[in-house]
Amino acid sequence: METPSGAAPLPTETSRKQRLRLYLSGQASWYLSLGIQFVIFPFLVTQVLDEPAYRVGLAQMSLMAPAILFMLLGGSMADRSDARTILIRVHAFAALPPILLAILLLYGELSYGALITYALAMGTLGAFALPARDSALTRVAETGIQQAVTLAMGAQMISQLVGMLIAATAAYTGTHVLLFFQAAVMIAGGIASWRLAPLPPSHAPGTDGPLAQILDGLKVSRREPIVITVIGAMFAVGIFYVGSFLVVLPLMIRDVYHSTPDEFTVRFALVNICFWGGTIAATLVLLRAGHIERRGRVMIASLISGAVVLALLGLSLPFWALCILIFIWGTGAGTTMTMGRTIVQLSAPDSHRARVLALYQLGFSGGAPVGSFCMGYLVGTMGIHTATLVPALIVALILAGLVRFSPLWAYRDEEQML
Numbered sequence: 363m364e365t366p367s368g369a370a371p372l373p374t375e376t377s378r379k380q381r382l383r384l385y386l387s388g389q390a391s392w393y394l395s396l397g398i399q400f401v402i403f404p405f406l407v408t409q410v411l412d413e414p415a416y417r418v419g420l421a422q423m424s425l426m427a428p429a430i431l432f433m434l435l436g437g438s439m440a441d442r443s444d445a446r447t448i449l450i451r452v453h454a455f456a457a458l459p460p461i462l463l464a465i466l467l468l469y470g471e472l473s474y475g476a477l478i479t480y481a482l483a484m485g486t487l488g489a490f491a492l493p494a495r496d497s498a499l500t501r502v503a504e505t506g507i508q509q510a511v512t513l514a515m516g517a518q519m520i521s522q523l524v525g526m527l528i529a530a531t532a533a534y535t536g537t538h539v540l541l542f543f544q545a546a547v548m549i550a551g552g553i554a555s556w557r558l559a560p561l562p563p564s565h566a567p568g569t570d571g572p573l574a575q576i577l578d579g580l581k582v583s584r585r586e587p588i589v590i591t592v593i594g595a596m597f598a599v600g601i602f603y604v605g606s607f608l609v610v611l612p613l614m615i616r617d618v619y620h621s622t623p624d625e626f627t628v629r630f631a632l633v634n635i636c637f638w639g640g641t642i643a644a645t646l647v648l649l650r651a652g653h654i655e656r657r658g659r660v661m662i663a664s665l666i667s668g669a670v671v672l673a674l675l676g677l678s679l680p681f682w683a684l685c686i687l688i689f690i691w692g693t694g695a696g697t698t699m700t701m702g703r704t705i706v707q708l709s710a711p712d713s714h715r716a717r718v719l720a721l722y723q724l725g726f727s728g729g730a731p732v733g734s735f736c737m738g739y740l741v742g743t744m745g746i747h748t749a750t751l752v753p754a755l756i757v758a759l760i761l762a763g764l765v766r767f768s769p770l771w772a773y774r775d776e777e778q779m780l
Contacts, residue, residue: 377559381502382510384558388449389495389514390521391551395456397525397638398544399484401631402537403477404612409623410537411474415613419738422608424478426600426734428485429727437493437720445498445561452491453552457545459483464541489727493720498561500707509649511704516645519696523638530631533624588658589709589718591768592702595665596725598760599698602753603668604726605733607637610675611688614746619681629681636685640692641699648700658773661701665761667694672754676747699726705773 407413407421440448459480466472499514525547532540615621615629644664654660671691679687703722710718733753740749765771 381558382513384554385495385498385502386513386517387554388453388551388558389517391547391554392453392456392491392495392521393518394521394525394528395460395544395547395551397522397634398529398540398547399460399525400522400634401526401529401627402532402540402544403481404608404630405532405623405627406472406477406537407474408612408616409626410472411477413474415609415742416738417474418613419609419734419736419741421474421477421481422738423731423734424481425485426604426608426727426730428482429489429724430731432486432489433493433720433724433727434717436490437497437717437723439490440493440497440720441717443494445494446555446558447560448490448494449498449555449558450552452487452494453548453555456484456487456491457548457552460541460544460548464538464545467538467541492723492727493717496703496707496719496723502558502561511707512645512649512700515696515700515703516642516649519638519641519645523635523642526631526634526638530628532627586709587769588773589706589722591764591770592661592705593722593725595661595760595764595770596702596722597729598757599665599668600726600729601733601736602729602757603672603695603733604730605735605737606672606675606750606753607691608730608734609737609741610746610750613741614675614684618678618746633685633688636689637692637695640689640694641696643689644693644696645700648697654701655774657701657705658770661698661705662761662764662770664694664697664701665757667691668698669754669757669761672750672757675750676754678747 403425404418404422407418413421463472463476463480466476499510502510528543529540611633612630615626615633619625619629621629648654668691671687671694674687675684703719706719706722737749737753740752744752
C-alpha cells in the first residue's frame with residue numbers, strides 16, 4: 363500500500379505502541395493539570411473571593427468561551443500542520459498562567475480580573491490543543507480506532523481523577539504549591555510530545571486560507587447526517603449538562619451544604635472524583651465489551667441517565683446521596699463521550715478529520731459557556747433546586763426528538779476492531 367504524499371511512513375507494531383504510549387503520556391499530563399484546575403479554580407472564585415452566583419457562572423464561562431472563537435481555527439491548523447509541533451507549543455505556553463496565578467496568590471494580589479484572564483488564557487490554549495490531540499490519535503493508532511479512543515478517554519479520565527485527588531490536599535500544601543505543580547505537569551507533557559515522531563497531516567495541506575478551510579470543514583460535517591447529529595447532541599450536552607455541572611455543584615457545596623473553605627476543597631474534589639470515577643468505570647466496561655455496533659442507541663441511553671440525574675438534583679439530598687447520583691452521571695458521561703467521539707472519528711474523512719473533530723469539540727465546549735452563564739442566572743433568580751429542573755426538562759424534549767427524527771437511534775457501525 364502506497365503512503366500518501368506528505369504522510370509519515372506506516373509504523374511497525376512496536377513503534378506504534380511506543381507512539382501510543384507517548385501520546386497517552388501527553389494526554390494524561392494535560393488532563394491531570396486540568397483536574398487540578400477543575401477544583402482549584404472554583405475554590406478561588408467561590409471561597410477565596412466569595413463571588414455571587416452570576417459571577418461564578420461568568421468565571422466558569424470564561425474557561426470555555428475561547429472554544430467558540432478559536433476551536434475551528436485550531437482544527438484548521440491541525441489539518442494543515444504537524445500536530446506534534448502544536449502540542450509542544452501549547453504545553454509550553456500553558457505552564458505560564460498557573461505560575462502567574464501562584465505568584466499573585468503569594469503576594470496577596472489575587473483578583474476576579476486575574477482569574478478571568480487566567481481562564482481566557484487556558485481556554486484559548488485548550489482550543490488549539492484539543493483538535494491537534496484528537497487528529498493525532500488517528501495518525502498514531504492507525505488501526506482499532508474504537509479501542510484507541512477508549513484508551514485515550516481512559517487516560518483522560520484517570521489523570522483528571524488523580525489531579526482532583528491532588529487538588530483536595532490544598533488545605534495542607536497551599537494553593538500556590540498546587541499551581542506550581544500544575545505548571546510542572548504541563549511541562550512534562552510538552553516533553554512527552556517532543557519525544558513523539560513528527561505527525562504531519564495525512565494529506566498534503568491545501569492552499570486555501572484558514573477561513574476557507576474552516577468553511578470547508580463545516581460543509582463536510584453537514585454532508586454526513588450522523589456527524590452533524592452527534593455534534594448537535596454534544597452542543598446540548600455542553601449547554602445543559604456541562605453548564606449545570608460547572609455552576610450548580612460548586613454553589614450547592616458552598617450554599618446548600620454550608621462548607622467552610624477547607625471542607626469545600628475536600629467535598630468538591632470528592633464530587634468530581636465520583637463523577638470521573640463513573641466515567642472510568644464506563645470506560646472499563648466499554649473496553650471489556652469491545653466493538654459496539656449500536657453506538658447511537660448506547661449514546662442516547664446514557665444521555666437519558668444524565669437528564670434523570672439533573673431532575674433528582676432538585677431534591678434536598680444528603681451529601682452521600684449526591685455523590686451516588688454524580689457517580690451515575692459520570693458513567694453516562696463517559697459512555698456518551700466515547701460513543702460520540704468514536705462515531706465522528708470513523709465518519710470523518712482523513713483530509714478533514716481535525717476540522718470535523720474540532721466541530722465536535724466545539725459543540726461540547728462551545729455550549730458550556732452558554733450553559734454556565736444561563737445556570738448562574740437561573741440559580742440566582744430561582745434557587746439551586748428549582749434551577750436544575752429546567753435543563754432536565756429541555757434535555758428530555760431534545761432526546762425525544764433525537765429518537766424520533768435523527769439517524770442516531772438507527773445508526774449501526776460495521777467496523778470490526780483489529
